[in-house]
Amino acid sequence: MSIHPAPTPAHGPTAFYRHLYFQVLTAIVLGALIGHFWPTTGEALKPLGDGFIKLVKMIIAPVIFLSLVSGIAGMRELKSVGRVALKAFGYFLFFSTLALILGLVVANVVQPGAGMNINPATLDAGSVADYAKQAHETTFVGFLMSIIPNTMVSALTEGSILQTLFVAVLFGIALTLVGEPAEPVLDLIERLALIVFRIVGILMRAAPVGAFGAIAFTVGKYGASSLINLGGLVATFYFTSIVFVLVILGAVARLHGFSILRLLAYLKAELLLVLGTSSSEAALPNLITKLEAAGCDKGVVGLVVPTGYSFNLDGTNIYMTLAALFIAQACNVHLPIGDQLLLVGVAMLSSKGAAGVTGAGFITLAATLSIVPSVPVAGMALILGVDRFMSECRSLTNFIGNAVAAIVVARWEGKLDRAKLEETLRGNAPLRLK
Numbered sequence: 001m002s003i004h005p006a007p008t009p010a011h012g013p014t015a016f017y018r019h020l021y022f023q024v025l026t027a028i029v030l031g032a033l034i035g036h037f038w039p040t041t042g043e044a045l046k047p048l049g050d051g052f053i054k055l056v057k058m059i060i061a062p063v064i065f066l067s068l069v070s071g072i073a074g075m076r077e078l079k080s081v082g083r084v085a086l087k088a089f090g091y092f093l094f095f096s097t098l099a100l101i102l103g104l105v106v107a108n109v110v111q112p113g114a115g116m117n118i119n120p121a122t123l124d125a126g127s128v129a130d131y132a133k134q135a136h137e138t139t140f141v142g143f144l145m146s147i148i149p150n151t152m153v154s155a156l157t158e159g160s161i162l163q164t165l166f167v168a169v170l171f172g173i174a175l176t177l178v179g180e181p182a183e184p185v186l187d188l189i190e191r192l193a194l195i196v197f198r199i200v201g202i203l204m205r206a207a208p209v210g211a212f213g214a215i216a217f218t219v220g221k222y223g224a225s226s227l228i229n230l231g232g233l234v235a236t237f238y239f240t241s242i243v244f245v246l247v248i249l250g251a252v253a254r255l256h257g258f259s260i261l262r263l264l265a266y267l268k269a270e271l272l273l274v275l276g277t278s279s280s281e282a283a284l285p286n287l288i289t290k291l292e293a294a295g296c297d298k299g300v301v302g303l304v305v306p307t308g309y310s311f312n313l314d315g316t317n318i319y320m321t322l323a324a325l326f327i328a329q330a331c332n333v334h335l336p337i338g339d340q341l342l343l344v345g346v347a348m349l350s351s352k353g354a355a356g357v358t359g360a361g362f363i364t365l366a367a368t369l370s371i372v373p374s375v376p377v378a379g380m381a382l383i384l385g386v387d388r389f390m391s392e393c394r395s396l397t398n399f400i401g402n403a404v405a406a407i408v409v410a411r412w413e414g415k416l417d418r419a420k421l422e423e424t425l426r427g428n429a430p431l432r433l434k
Contacts, residue, residue, distance in 0.1 A: 042220020052210020211276025
């Protein structure tokens with residue numbers, strides 16, 4: 001049986017105002033206007049955005065657990081699971097490194113921080129003290145230990161994607177090893193998944209409200225004018241991310257038989273949701289459903305997408321090297337090529353586990369700078385005011401990168417219905433999420 005409801009055939013064109021992407025886009029515009037003209041009111045709307053994110057995070061662990069367990073057990077043999085995982089991690093490692101290097105190259109060429117001549121001693125280190133503390137507490141050993149939950153059940157209740165992945169993989173492998181006697185359990189999991197994804201459909205009805213509150217708060221608190229002083233960094237980051245998506249991921253998509261632009265159009269509602277909430281997690285359940293509906297094998301999607309949310313953070317990686325060099329340039333700190341390569345290596349490790357939660361990129365940047373002493377951690381105070389505006393771009397790039405990764409790995413595995421993918425991306429197979 002299918003883990004998700006089948007796409008419902010269209011019965012005539014749906015009114016434009018009933019589409020999720022139109023509702024979210026309208027909410028974003030209204031929220032930005034309220035935040036700009038009535039900033040106090042905008043700030044007061046923060047609970048709407050926070051509440052929606054909490055609703056989505058409430059359902060993320062069950063979605064990942066059920067999708068991953070069903071996907072692994074559905075592959076029937078552990079050799080297939082290992083092969084898909086190996087290909088996925090190879091893909092993640094290559095493109096994560098490429099994203100870090102791209103950020104490094106652009107920062108050296110554009111030099112957005114050059115000429116600011118900031119004295120690190122004059123910066124308010126206290127404003128980033130909490131981030132630095134969290135980063136300091138996140139050691140490599142601590143990271144590994146944090147993957148292991150206190151109990152199997154707590155992995156589904158403590159909100160850690162890595163812990164959920166760990167337990168889901170163990171459970172899926174055990175189901176595969178047990179074989180036929182475990183069939184009733186697998187059937188139960190697939191039936192539970194139908195219910196959970198129906199809950200997702202119900203929660204998505206609140207997406208415009210969440211996006212409205214989140215954008216109103218962001219613009220109300222930080223103001224569009226806060227972009228002016230550091231506009232060079234923000235513009236450079238957005239430009240670099242666009243180049244990564246359209247040129248690099250676009251080339252990958254073309255090599256694998258699909259158009260990146262059509263994929264973006266297909267995922268437009270989810271992209272607007274990510275933009276509005278500044279968290280790629282908000283659209284994770286819908287991404288899984290839409291990729292399966294577009295012809296990707298559910299086992300591959302169930303394994304690649306959730307793990308990608310922790311290990312394939314292209315936007316976060318671009319941000320880290322670009323922001324680190326911006327701080328160095330602004331503070332007149334010369335980083336020789338050796339230190340820059342060290343920065344790339346450290347960033348590669350520290351970015352793992354920073355699953356698309358708002359602010360995680362800033363924390364991992366603090367972790368990276370704390371290990372590369374040449375760049376003052378206090379320099380992060382320079383970008384604190386505009387980090388929220390860059391968070392949207394980080395989340396969008398991470399989200400798109402994981403969508404492409406799932407399709408590519410499915411193609412490598414021979415588990416991609418290319419005709420169905422082409423038909424879906426051309427808009428000939430409408431999908432209605434329930």
